[in-house]
Amino acid sequence: MQSYPNSSWKYTVPKLSSFEERQADMAARLKAAGHKLTPQRLAILKVLAASEGHPSAEQVHARLQPEHPSMSLATVYKTIALLKQAGEVLELQFSDRDNRYDGHRPDPHPHLICTACGAIVDPDLPGLDNLAEELSRRTGFAVSSHRLDFYGLCPVCRAKQS
Amino acid sequence: MQSYPNSSWKYTVPKLSSFEERQADMAARLKAAGHKLTPQRLAILKVLAASEGHPSAEQVHARLQPEHPSMSLATVYKTIALLKQAGEVLELQFSDRDNRYDGHRPDPHPHLICTACGAIVDPDLPGLDNLAEELSRRTGFAVSSHRLDFYGLCPVCRAKQS
DNA sequence: CTATATGCAAATCGTTTGCACCTTA
DNA sequence: TAAGGTGCAAACGATTTGCATATAG
Numbered sequence: 432m433q434s435y436p437n438s439s440w441k442y443t444v445p446k447l448s449s450f451e452e453r454q455a456d457m458a459a460r461l462k463a464a465g466h467k468l469t470p471q472r473l474a475i476l477k478v479l480a481a482s483e484g485h486p487s488a489e490q491v492h493a494r495l496q497p498e499h500p501s502m503s504l505a506t507v508y509k510t511i512a513l514l515k516q517a518g519e520v521l522e523l524q525f526s527d528r529d530n531r532y533d534g535h536r537p538d539p540h541p542h543l544i545c546t547a548c549g550a551i552v553d554p555d556l557p558g559l560d561n562l563a564e565e566l567s568r569r570t571g572f573a574v575s576s577h578r579l580d581f582y583g584l585c586p587v588c589r590a591k592q593s
Numbered sequence: 594m595q596s597y598p599n600s601s602w603k604y605t606v607p608k609l610s611s612f613e614e615r616q617a618d619m620a621a622r623l624k625a626a627g628h629k630l631t632p633q634r635l636a637i638l639k640v641l642a643a644s645e646g647h648p649s650a651e652q653v654h655a656r657l658q659p660e661h662p663s664m665s666l667a668t669v670y671k672t673i674a675l676l677k678q679a680g681e682v683l684e685l686q687f688s689d690r691d692n693r694y695d696g697h698r699p700d701p702h703p704h705l706i707c708t709a710c711g712a713i714v715d716p717d718l719p720g721l722d723n724l725a726e727e728l729s730r731r732t733g734f735a736v737s738s739h740r741l742d743f744y745g746l747c748p749v750c751r752a753k754q755s
Numbered sequence: 756c757t758a759t760a761t762g763c764a765a766a767t768c769g770t771t772t773g774c775a776c777c778t779t780a
Numbered sequence: 781t782a783a784g785g786t787g788c789a790a791a792c793g794a795t796t797t798g799c800a801t802a803t804a805g
Contacts, residue, residue: 503787524688574745583736665762
């Protein structure tokens, strides 16, 4: 459960594994794929497992500065690349700003994106996978994933505007 | 109407204005916004009005080489920027490849994207705007647009794989 | 004529890569 | 100790920008 300041809006995320469980899962997956578990990687996994605010690579890096002052941004990108290969992180690509990452829910799911402040949240909106199946049947495409973003002003930025 | 080679798949796009009408609309919009209608711009509008294959800026440029050998890629980007401002072109952003543009249907609508060859088509899939409205009501976001992409292998690339 | 557009080349910026030095297992 | 990881700096590539010249209205 999570809520916006200055707003009565609340939304729930489906009951999923805890952050700790997610981090452990991701670590196990990397190890299984033959990768080493360094302190840097574990720290990056921890941030991505929480994915609070759907951070960019730079935000992950910034968040770890206190604990790991010498960690380089390249290491963050390299770790994210491994996780992408393993299907353990969802990447939201943008061409006009940093990509954003969700390691807590790596399966495709809808996002609400504030066009003013860049906030990204997970709304509760079930029943989309059916759409993908239907499309596969109708079009001959072998649909394997999807992306659904809604763009608009979040309650906070809405208030600021008026 | 349009179809893939080596495939019985067909899809239809909603009945819309013809390419010529779209081009004229876009030109009128630019003029109304105080911009000049140069031969380069008109040529770019023509390609975007058709939007066959949802071209990238580079593809638009390449397609116009024969007629306008001296046209620069920067001019294509600048014209697209004007059209984006005017809401006359839909931009599909990607961070790992060129952005793609649709000037024929500038309103948000679903896309089917082949992860192998990059083909982009418009499937017929009505009833999504309701979703956006519902989300607005539920979340407090002022949802103004959306993006829905389905990723998979198109029939042609599917055949090549097996 | 004058504001605006074009074309070129340089700048931007997120991301990736090469490589010498470290670390995990 | 060997395979793989880290950090740095340079390279990349799509897009944007500055500016001198050209052109639409």
